[in-house]
Each structure stands twice: as structure tokens, then as C-alpha cells.
Amino acid sequence: MKRKVLLIYTGGTIGMEKDYVSGSLKPFNFEHIAKKIPEINLLECEVAISSFPEPLDSSDMGPEEWKQIATIIEEEYTHYDGFLVLHGTDTMAYSASALSFMLKGLRKPVIFTGSQLPIGDLRTDARENFLTGLYYASLYEHDEAVVQEVAIYFEYKLLRANRTLKYSAEYFDAYSSPNYEILGQSGVHLNVDKEALFRNSTDELFRVDYHLSSDILFWRIFPGMPMDYLLKLPQVKVLILQVFGSGTIFHSAKSEKVLRTLREQGTDIVVVSQCVSGGISFGKYENSNVFSAVGAISGHDLTAEAAITKAMHLLDNPNYKGSFAENFQQVLCGEMSAEEF
Incomplete structure (x- = not known):
């Protein structure tokens, strides 16, 4: 039986081709994708296409566009076996992480992919990412989807979306999942680590929770930063601090005073690490005890992208019981380790 996959084209380099008159890149009509990649006809799946009215650079993707993707998936969920989202690479980890929190009771693959070079380039990575992304989006065994989560496929690796970050703007191997194993890998054989x-x-039946709040600020501290800066910022409900180690x-004393003032003003403080690998462990060093003292929330080993989108999803969300802090510390969809490092 041929599986049906809906291709959702949002924009990005993967959908571009060079205008040889002007020399600039322009989007092409994805309805003609089979002319660009005829191998698509060899796959054991049927592909339909849903495109954004205007293809967007990934830097223009945000909460409204995330909701647009979620709406397409919700409306077509019963009609397709899987979904492949084509997206620009710069903010793909944000969009894919957000969707992982929004899509509740997901039992089908939602795979994000893109490319570093346009699909028409001689050396492009778009062809492999696209074709293997389709493979994972249509992969079923015993009438059940093998992948039942939001994932990113890029340069031979299938990664959990909310564990992924973009670490290179130059290399084809642009994405990493430093705190979680690879879900699958493409080589001579296409493998999946089912235990992961x-x-x-x-x-829970499939549904979409569209709640996203923007009352959040992300701030990276640096040596010598005057802590008073934090009190001069617009007051927000959640401040995500990216701290050392x-x-x-x-x-x-000033650090504790500033953090206590923020907490007294009603701001929840989430702490994540500037390190790519590893995570937060309050109490491991004396200079982390201040966070426990003021009631800050450990971000464990969350990526910055997952911490931001998780906070956006949980803040003031009426579909969750309990406080923001209680809910944030729960593992919702495999986005972080259950225990601190």
C-alpha cells in the first residue's frame, strides 16, 4: 500500500533556483517538483503539496507561521500518513520545536527539512534531504507509523526536533542533537533507532494546542555584564537566562538582589546553559546556589530553541493545570532529560 505524504512548503533555500539573467535566487513552483527531482516517482508514496501563498525566508517565520503549519496539519491529519515540512534552515529548530509542543497526541511523522544550497545547484544537498525526508515521513511498519513525533532530517541524520540546534551556516552537516541520540541515519541502509x-x-487523540505567548525574553549573560541591566529591561512574565557552564x-550580593527583585515583580526565571552539550545542575558549584535561593527554574539540558518555544507554549496556557514552573519542569514530548546533570 502506498502511503500518502503531504508536502508543506513554507519557503527557504531548498525551494529556490537561480535566475540566470539577474543571478539572484527566486522561488520556483513546487507543483513542478517532479521535474526537479524525478526520483520522487520511484518512492512508494503519493505526494501532495500545500504551499504558503508567499514563500518566506526562515527569519520571517514566527508564532503566526507556526500556527499556519499546525492548521494545515490539523485539517489534513486524517487524509495523510505523514507530513514533510520544507523550511529555511536558520530558524528551523525553533519552528520544529514549537510544533512538537503544539501537536498533541501525535501518531504520525512530521519531518522538517531544508538545504544549504538551492535545489537546482549542481552540488546541492537539497535532493538527498528531500528524498530521504519523504522516506521517513512515509515509513510504516505493521500499519503503524515508525516515527510518531516532530523530527528534523538533515545530511543523513534524523534528529528529534526539540533536541536540535543549527551549529553551522557553512557545512551541509548543519544540525546537531548534542544531548540526545540520533533517531535514524541514512547510509547504505536507512536505519532507525526505535528505542530512541x-x-x-x-x-490522547490528536489535537492542536495553538496557545503561544510572546511575553518572554531570552538573555545571554557575559563576564562583566552589569546585573542592573536586567532591571532596565521591559518587564516580562518569563526571563530565560543563558548562563555559564x-x-x-x-x-x-547584587546578583541575588537583582534576581530577587525580578522574582518579586512576578517574573519567572528559567536557567539554561551556554554550553552546547550538558545541562544545568543547581548546587554543583557555589555560584549556582543563587538560582535555588530565588526560586529559579532549571532548564536541565534544553536547547535554547526548545526552552523558548516551550515557555511560549506554557505561559498562561489555560489547557495546563498548575503553575508555569510546575509545568515547565515536566517532560512534555522528550525535549529534555528528566533529571539535572
Whole structure:
């Protein structure tokens, strides 16, 4: 039986071709994708296309566009076996992470991919990313989807979306999942690590939770930064602080005073690490104790992208019981380790 995959084209380099008159890149009509990649006809799946009215650079993708992708998936969920989202690479990890939190009770693959070079270039990575992305989006065994989560496929690797970050603007191997194993890998054989795949532990039916709040600020501290800067920022409900190592910050009375003031003003403070690998461990070093003292929230080993989109999804969300802090510390869809490092 041929599986049906819906291709959702949002924009990005993968959908561009060079105008040889002007020399600039322009989007092409994805309805003609089979002319660009005739191998698509050899796959054991049927492909339909849903395109954004105007292809967007990934830097223009945000909460409204995430909702647009989610709406397409919700409307077509019963009609297709899987979804392949073509997206620009710069913010793909944000969009894919956001969708992982929004799509509840997901039992089908939602695979994001893109490319570093346009699909028409001689040395492009678009062809392999596109074709193998389709493979994973249509992969079923015993009438059940093998992948039942939001994932990113890029340069031979299938990665959990909310564990992924873009670390290179130059190399084809542009994405990494430093704190979680690879879900699948493409080589001579197309492999899947079934033990690493996420599975919903409840019988929750598929639905979309569209709630996203923008009352959030992300701030990276740096040596010598005056802590008073944080009190001069617009007041927000959630401040995500990206701190040193496993959770340290300047050891001073002013640091604690500023953080306490923020907490007294009603701001929840989430702490994530500037390190690519590893995570937060309050109490491991003395200079992390201030966060426990003021009631900050450990981000464990969340990527910055997942921490931001998780906070956007949970803040003031009426579909969750309990406080923001209680909900943020729960593992929702495999986005972080259950325990601190």
C-alpha cells in the first residue's frame, strides 16, 4: 500500500533556483517538483503539496507561521500518513520545536527539512534531504507509523526536533542533537533507532494546542555584564537566562538582589546553559546556589530553541493545570532529560 505524504512548503533555500539573467535566487513552483527531482516517482508514496501563498525566508517565520503549519496539519491529519515540512534552515529548530509542543497526541511523522544550497545547484544537498525526508515521513511498519513525533532530517541524520540546534551556516552537516541520540541515519541502509523514538504514553487523540505567548525574553549573560541591566529591561512574565557552564553566574550580593527583585515583580526565571552539550545542575558549584535561593527554574539540558518555544507554549496556557514552573519542569514530548546533570 502506498502511503500518502503531504508536502508543506513554507519557503527557504531548498525551494529556490537561480535566475540566470539577474543571478539572484527566486522561488520556483513546487507543483513542478517532479521535474526537479524525478526520483520522487520511484518512492512508494503519493505526494501532495500545500504551499504558503508567499514563500518566506526562515527569519520571517514566527508564532503566526507556526500556527499556519499546525492548521494545515490539523485539517489534513486524517487524509495523510505523514507530513514533510520544507523550511529555511536558520530558524528551523525553533519552528520544529514549537510544533512538537503544539501537536498533541501525535501518531504520525512530521519531518522538517531544508538545504544549504538551492535545489537546482549542481552540488546541492537539497535532493538527498528531500528524498530521504519523504522516506521517513512515509515509513510504516505493521500499519503503524515508525516515527510518531516532530523530527528534523538533515545530511543523513534524523534528529528529534526539540533536541536540535543549527551549529553551522557553512557545512551541509548543519544540525546537531548534542544531548540526545540520533533517531535514524541514512547510509547504505536507512536505519532507525526505535528505542530512541518518542511515544505518547497516553491515549490522547490528536489535537492542536495553538496557545503561544510572546511575553518572554531570552538573555545571554557575559563576564562583566552589569546585573542592573536586567532591571532596565521591559518587564516580562518569563526571563530565560543563558548562563555559564552547569548553571553559574557572578557571585555577588547584587546578583541575588537583582534576581530577587525580578522574582518579586512576578517574573519567572528559567536557567539554561551556554554550553552546547550538558545541562544545568543547581548546587554543583557555589555560584549556582543563587538560582535555588530565588526560586529559579532549571532548564536541565534544553536547547535554547526548545526552552523558548516551550515557555511560549506554557505561559498562561489555560489547557495546563498548575503553575508555569510546575509545568515547565515536566517532560512534555522528550525535549529534555528528566533529571539535572
